Amino acid sequence: MTDDTLTNEAHRLHPLSIPYRVVEQGLGLILAVFFAGVPAFSALKGAVGAAAALGLVVLVVAAIVGYVVAYYRRFEYELTRDTFDIRSGVFARREREIPLRRIQNVDISQNVVQRALGLAEIKMETAGASQAEAHLRYVGYDRANHIQSEVSRLSRSGDAEETDAERFETVFAISERELGVLALVSADLRVISFLLVGLSIFAPSMASAFAPEMFLSPETIVQAVLGPVFAVVSILVLGLVVGVINASRYYDFTLRRAPEELRYQRGLVQKFSGTIPLDKVQTLTLRENLLARALGYASLYIETAGQGTSSNQQQTAQSAIPIAERERVVSLAKSIEPFGDVEFERPPKRARRRYAGRYLIVIGALTAVLFAAQQFVTASLYWYSPLALVVVVPAAAHLKWKHRGFHAGDEYVVTRNGFWRRSTKIVPYHRVQTVASTETVFQRRWGLGTVVVDTAGSRSLTSDDAKAVDVDVATVEQLRERVGEELYEAIRRRAARSRAEPVTSPPPTGAATD
Amino acid sequence: MDQSRKPSTRVRLQWILRTAIASAVLGAVLGGAAYLLADEVAVLPAEVQAAMLVGGATFAVVFVAGTARALLLYRSWEYVVREDSLYLSRGVFTRVRTIVPYVRVQHIDTQRNPVERVLGLSTLVVYTAGSRGADVTIPGLTPERASELQTRLKVLAIESEEEDAV
Numbered sequence: 001m002t003d004d005t006l007t008n009e010a011h012r013l014h015p016l017s018i019p020y021r022v023v024e025q026g027l028g029l030i031l032a033v034f035f036a037g038v039p040a041f042s043a044l045k046g047a048v049g050a051a052a053a054l055g056l057v058v059l060v061v062a063a064i065v066g067y068v069v070a071y072y073r074r075f076e077y078e079l080t081r082d083t084f085d086i087r088s089g090v091f092a093r094r095e096r097e098i099p100l101r102r103i104q105n106v107d108i109s110q111n112v113v114q115r116a117l118g119l120a121e122i123k124m125e126t127a128g129a130s131q132a133e134a135h136l137r138y139v140g141y142d143r144a145n146h147i148q149s150e151v152s153r154l155s156r157s158g159d160a161e162e163t164d165a166e167r168f169e170t171v172f173a174i175s176e177r178e179l180g181v182l183a184l185v186s187a188d189l190r191v192i193s194f195l196l197v198g199l200s201i202f203a204p205s206m207a208s209a210f211a212p213e214m215f216l217s218p219e220t221i222v223q224a225v226l227g228p229v230f231a232v233v234s235i236l237v238l239g240l241v242v243g244v245i246n247a248s249r250y251y252d253f254t255l256r257r258a259p260e261e262l263r264y265q266r267g268l269v270q271k272f273s274g275t276i277p278l279d280k281v282q283t284l285t286l287r288e289n290l291l292a293r294a295l296g297y298a299s300l301y302i303e304t305a306g307q308g309t310s311s312n313q314q315q316t317a318q319s320a321i322p323i324a325e326r327e328r329v330v331s332l333a334k335s336i337e338p339f340g341d342v343e344f345e346r347p348p349k350r351a352r353r354r355y356a357g358r359y360l361i362v363i364g365a366l367t368a369v370l371f372a373a374q375q376f377v378t379a380s381l382y383w384y385s386p387l388a389l390v391v392v393v394p395a396a397a398h399l400k401w402k403h404r405g406f407h408a409g410d411e412y413v414v415t416r417n418g419f420w421r422r423s424t425k426i427v428p429y430h431r432v433q434t435v436a437s438t439e440t441v442f443q444r445r446w447g448l449g450t451v452v453v454d455t456a457g458s459r460s461l462t463s464d465d466a467k468a469v470d471v472d473v474a475t476v477e478q479l480r481e482r483v484g485e486e487l488y489e490a491i492r493r494r495a496a497r498s499r500a501e502p503v504t505s506p507p508p509t510g511a512a513t514d
Numbered sequence: 515m516d517q518s519r520k521p522s523t524r525v526r527l528q529w530i531l532r533t534a535i536a537s538a539v540l541g542a543v544l545g546g547a548a549y550l551l552a553d554e555v556a557v558l559p560a561e562v563q564a565a566m567l568v569g570g571a572t573f574a575v576v577f578v579a580g581t582a583r584a585l586l587l588y589r590s591w592e593y594v595v596r597e598d599s600l601y602l603s604r605g606v607f608t609r610v611r612t613i614v615p616y617v618r619v620q621h622i623d624t625q626r627n628p629v630e631r632v633l634g635l636s637t638l639v640v641y642t643a644g645s646r647g648a649d650v651t652i653p654g655l656t657p658e659r660a661s662e663l664q665t666r667l668k669v670l671a672i673e674s675e676e677e678d679a680v
Contacts, residue, residue: 305643432615432618433618433642433643433644434612434613434614434615434618434642434644434650435612435613436610436611436612436613436649437610437611438605438608438609438610438611439608439609440607440608441607441608444609454642454644454645455644455645456643456644456645457645465645480611480613481613483613484598484599484613484615485598487615487617488598488615488617491617
């Protein structure tokens, strides 16, 4: 499979994708019909029924195999000079042409079985609508890598003759130490909530099953201590397990860089590889949770346009660096988007009083609920215990305020929020889509507001727009208008720059630079 | 251009109608529930009266609140076709002011739901590539005004166009 045979020639999916897909799509259905249908049928109609059910199973298998084979035969993809074409569909034919310069990312993934078979799944994403997506299930692994480099080569302008080895240099390869830190830092203690919910459901019934003597009743000091200690230890262990699972997704993480794109690969059980075209970067996000900050580590995420389509189950911002020492992360971020030194402007100090008020209200509500519940329950609920938290409210409010801020620079706007998980977002002005300011009733009382900078990166539960929260109203107006103006200035500057530059650089009509 | 504008005053009627329907439904549901429950609780003599009472009260409360909100929302509404961008300001509890630069506009839709069609109004939706793309709507525009605005925005967007709005 040389360079020549890939472009301008129609290709089929890998033949092994047929048995794989038959199993993938059919297994559940076949098992259901077999294990549920056969007994049911035989119960109704005796031996004749069982035979009929088995016949049904055979029919279902045949139908699935027939469909998958037909899908395979009717699926063609072709890489041309300007587009990636896909012709597919068994019953409803679909022909899709995706202009190469619209492709934002080319991602390759393999699970264990696919790796054993030498198969890989390719996903190509474009900005915005999910219609222009390409999803190849499944091609050979070598072919997948080939497609990935060819798409990047053809959508690039400039010198297209260098090999991948020449163009790419490894920028980051995760070390064991960093994997360890990642496991520790991604330990999720929120598993506590699942544990407690589970216990509350199952404990009563389990309690009745066991004889009272088997209970850990605090009759001895040892037992009194063991109970809570055991609980805490199990929570920590569970949290760490979650952390280790998270970290294993980044096993063998490598980030390589060519002048116009980043390429990463990762994975222990499931392997992933993806591209991040540097001229399509919308936002950079630096994430550091409390533990990471204490250890001096941080993570970097890059958002390009068009991720987060419904089929994409992974995190929608791509992890450029899962975890590394903070300075290293910042210097890589600056090499992608040179945002210079950042001095954060914090919200006005009265915002702290607002947060303190909020926390006090929550504590009050919790106390009230417990107090009300206490009236109906004989056992002591210690309804006044939430009041103990009042002591930490001033510190909590201050910390929340301290880690909040924004910086409107010459070419970038940077926002920072969060104490438990601090998120610093760097948005180049020329990537801004819309700017909005919001003021809730409560914010208006305090003379505060929030500015939201929207980009074409996706919005999900975990990643969000860059926001300058709880800023003074006058600053809100100023910032909102400024970002709008800077957007145009940035676009004009870039247009002027690319007009003035010599021919070798990407022209404005080429790779969709802004 | 650069003049602060408001949607048509008829949009208040549209919002009031919407709240009337919502409160009628809510009232009917709660009234029905009261009817059924009053039947269970033999203490109450006239189930129907109870149902009407609960239903009517709910309707009244929700309707009054909804109408007040509709009127306040109308008062808060403002849009300006600026030189480089579209500016919108609206909101009762949460005041939202949005700037949509023309260079970011992908496409512009006008929509009319059944109530709008009866009242002779329509809604303008401006799409950008941002994740909040569909948030930029201007309701309560007469069809002429809406198509005029749509054309004007389209011209402004094309004028400021670049190769790629991303």
